Amino acid sequence: MTDAPESRIGVTERERALRELVAHLGAGRLSPAEFDTRSAxxxxxxxxxxxxxxxxDLPAGAPxxxxxxxxxxxxxxxIVGMFAVLSILLAVVSGNALWLLLIIAGPAGAVAIAHYRRDHHQVRGRT
Structure with missing residues (x-):
């Protein structure tokens, strides 16, 4: 990596420069026309x-x-909200209140999957 003035920049550097230009525009240091020219x-x-x-020509500060x-x-x-909405919708459409059990079963399954993934990645990371 180099900090030479001729080194190439990427999207991140351009976005930071645009944010700085917006700050100078907001502080009144740039007119809208100057901002347009410089942002281009x-x-x-x-x-x-x-x-x-x-x-x-703008005040110095953090680069x-x-x-x-x-x-x-x-x-x-x-996920909990999605299971609640889905189970209520299925219960109303089908007329079967057993669909309301998804409100409990869905999030419990999501928790079990999250624990499995966490444990699986921990074991995998050690080997």
Missing amino acids: AVAAATTKRQIAELFT YPPTPRVRPVPRFPI
């Missing part, structure tokens, strides 16, 4: 030097704002 230049940039040239962390969506509540 960021999209076309291929090297670190090309990106750096777009920020020479790029930090990348926001994305929290994973919890799957268990979604």
Whole structure:
């Protein structure tokens, strides 16, 4: 890896530069027309030097704002909700209240599968 000005950049670096341009636009340092011009230049940039040239007249700070962390969506509540809706729908459509047992059986099965996967991956990771 190199930090040379002529080293190539990727999508991540372009996204960070765009977020910084948005911050400068929000702070009033750029007009909408300047923002449009610079954001088009960021999209076309291929090297670190090309990106750096777009920020020479703007106040210094962190080179790029930090990348926001994305929290994973919890799957268990979604699975429970899906089983509840499915079981109620099947009970109403079929007229058989036994379908309501899926409200209990579905999430229990999901928990069992999650435990199996966790244990399976732990054992697999040790060998």
